[in-house]
Amino acid sequence: MLQFGGAPDANAHPRTPHRVHATVPHDYEVSPAPDDMAAEQSINSSWAIREAVAVLSAAGVASPRVDAEILAAHVLGLPRSKLPLAPALDPGRAGRLRELVAARAQRVPLQHLTGVAPFHHVEVSVGPGVFVPRPETELLVEWGLSVLDGATVVDLCSGSGAIALAVAAARPDARVYAVERDPAALEWLRRNAASSSAAGSAVRVVEGDVTDPRLLADLDGAVDLVLCNPPYVPAGTLVPPEVARFDPYPAVFSGADGLDLIRDLVPRVARLLRPGGWFGVEHDDSQGEAVPALLRADGRFGEIGDHRDLTGRPRFATARLATVPARRV
Numbered sequence: 001m002l003q004f005g006g007a008p009d010a011n012a013h014p015r016t017p018h019r020v021h022a023t024v025p026h027d028y029e030v031s032p033a034p035d036d037m038a039a040e041q042s043i044n045s046s047w048a049i050r051e052a053v054a055v056l057s058a059a060g061v062a063s064p065r066v067d068a069e070i071l072a073a074h075v076l077g078l079p080r081s082k083l084p085l086a087p088a089l090d091p092g093r094a095g096r097l098r099e100l101v102a103a104r105a106q107r108v109p110l111q112h113l114t115g116v117a118p119f120h121h122v123e124v125s126v127g128p129g130v131f132v133p134r135p136e137t138e139l140l141v142e143w144g145l146s147v148l149d150g151a152t153v154v155d156l157c158s159g160s161g162a163i164a165l166a167v168a169a170a171r172p173d174a175r176v177y178a179v180e181r182d183p184a185a186l187e188w189l190r191r192n193a194a195s196s197s198a199a200g201s202a203v204r205v206v207e208g209d210v211t212d213p214r215l216l217a218d219l220d221g222a223v224d225l226v227l228c229n230p231p232y233v234p235a236g237t238l239v240p241p242e243v244a245r246f247d248p249y250p251a252v253f254s255g256a257d258g259l260d261l262i263r264d265l266v267p268r269v270a271r272l273l274r275p276g277g278w279f280g281v282e283h284d285d286s287q288g289e290a291v292p293a294l295l296r297a298d299g300r301f302g303e304i305g306d307h308r309d310l311t312g313r314p315r316f317a318t319a320r321l322a323t324v325p326a327r328r329v
Contacts, residue, residue, distance in 0.1 A: 120142075131251035
């Protein structure tokens, strides 16, 4: 998940619908160009992208040029790398780009506008009701693939299924289970799993609470790898509008310190894993010591470590179930 700066604010992300943020006025017509995007003629793609960048910059979007280019490529039906050779935008496509840019300026997530989120070597469908996977979670997947010695993998708090789908694509021989309980997220998960299956990568979708001891009980003691990107942001943390207004609250926040669900997950994961099986869990950058401490306190894990992301911040913890039962602390 993305990390968020700022001091805790108990009103930053209420469980009731978030107040709509004020938007920055914007319109392509503010540019003194000879032809605007509503004109009945084609619009130069480069000019349209420059105008989009200006609108998104004024709205405070973090990556205005990247977002503008992705939206333009989406409208044109081209890879982003082909934009320098893109044809002019006809009036219909120009209008569509203007609509998408206006929505992005209101902080609708980019992935909601395009309908997809690239992740690892797959692409998942996303939209309202499901958490948008973040690029930093790909590091957890890479680690998991590097230690996977076996064929049974469980993705807990699966959401869109990004982690499960990425593992299944990289390891077609693996039996991958994706667990989710939220009804809206389950719809996206099932859609993505069906697409993955059609492409030859099977993911088994399991509806259930990840802390329920009955969940996947038939796999207890037989799982080679458990991966999880749970909710872990401390309640009240100030978050960007894209998160506050569009990511499901239960997929982001988990109690005062952000560790409520991870605390409950640790003993369940210990029962799922076979001796020598691995567990990897993403966490907030403020939890680089707290999550490994939870794993140590359980007493059944060894080789406990924490890993940093590409910006140098603590990002996920890993541990291995002891091959010889350890004394519980």
